[in-house]
Amino acid sequence: MRRILPIVLALLPQIALADLELVMVEQAGCHWCARWDEDVAPEYPLTDEGKMAPLRRVDLNAPLPDDLKLESRPRLTPTFILVDDGVELSRIEGYPGEDFFWPLLGAMIDRNTP
Numbered sequence: 001m002r003r004i005l006p007i008v009l010a011l012l013p014q015i016a017l018a019d020l021e022l023v024m025v026e027q028a029g030c031h032w033c034a035r036w037d038e039d040v041a042p043e044y045p046l047t048d049e050g051k052m053a054p055l056r057r058v059d060l061n062a063p064l065p066d067d068l069k070l071e072s073r074p075r076l077t078p079t080f081i082l083v084d085d086g087v088e089l090s091r092i093e094g095y096p097g098e099d100f101f102w103p104l105l106g107a108m109i110d111r112n113t114p
Helices: 002-016 029-039 048-052 098-111
Strands: 018-026 054-060 079-084 087-093
Touching: 018 029, 018 048, 029 098, 048 098, 079 098, 087 098
Parallel strands: 018 054
Antiparallel strands: 018 079, 079 087
């Protein structure tokens, strides 16, 4: 048991954050969505942020998935919504460029995680 406890304790942060997702609301023809795809998307899953909050894409014009509980329906694209078990915690509306996106996302995750 003494050998297992440190392993379990090391995994607790990952277990606690397992239900976090970053929902990207997008639509066809969105210039800023394409820009995010070019600037950020390739590296996102490789980052700490991407591992803590895997990306999930949702089309603005499609019905919202039943498992998402958002404070309000997104109106513009892209909108990035941090959710925990489908419940909205925080959002970024628009894409301000890579230099601003990462700090905004990091602050959003920091505010909403232990």
